[in-house]
Amino acid sequence: MGSGAPVESASPSRRGFLRGRVRAVAPAMRPPWAREEHDFISSCTRCDICIDACPTAILVRADGGFPAVDFSLGECTFCGECVTRCAPRALLRRAEGEAPWALKASIGQACLAEAGVECRVCGESCPTGAIRFRPRIGGVALPQLDADTCTGCGACFASCPTRAIVVRAESEVPTESEQ
Structure with a gap:
């Protein structure tokens, strides 16, 4: 899936390379229903209609003028306005x-x-209840994320006061035993 590009992986920026500044950049997270990255880039006209249509205003103009998701601005409600209005069909249901x-x-x-500080903001903001808190003897309850229930909407990211939450490609998310 196009928007499933790993956020942590990096590739050199063509613009930076041409300017003599070779550095790694993280690929942008594309809007929901984005086609595979190559197909998305080929078909997106950078018209900004999907950005303007987003009721939560989390779609922004990213590198090259292509739309990307910025979860620091809020969550995706999967309303479908971006895909409905995408005339070049860079976004497909x-x-x-x-x-x-x-x-x-x-x-x-x-x-x-x-760190032992009571905080449940991520769990309270999760619309699917994917984050629950596991009681712990002698300490505060710890968050436990159910990856099967998580939609990757970003509500937990936007609300986390320490930015301890990362939204990334499912293949890059550690399993429960790795966390």
């Missing part, structure tokens, strides 16, 4: 019941609960 992208959240070590 998937089959019924198929996820709009392969993004999932993961909770990192900067989590306040991991």
Whole structure:
């Protein structure tokens, strides 16, 4: 899936290379229902209609003028306005019941609960209830993310006061035993 590009992986920026500044850049997270990256780039006209149509205003103009998701601005409600208005069909609905992208959240070590501070903001903001808190003897409850329930909407990312949550390609999310 096009928007499932790993956020942590990096590739050299063509613009930076041509300017003599070779550095790694993380690929942009594309809007929901984005086609594979190559097909998305080939078909997107950079008209900004999807950006303007987004009711939560999380779609922004990214490198090269292509739309990308910025979860620091809020969450994706999967309303479908971006895909409905995409005339060049860079965004295409998937089959019924198929996820709009392969993004999932993961909770990192900067989590306040991991440091012994009571915080449940991510769980309270998760619309699917994918983040629950596991009681712990002698300490605050720890967050536990159910990857099967997580839609990758970004609600937890936007609300996390320490940015301990990362939304990235499902293939890049550590399993429960790795966390």
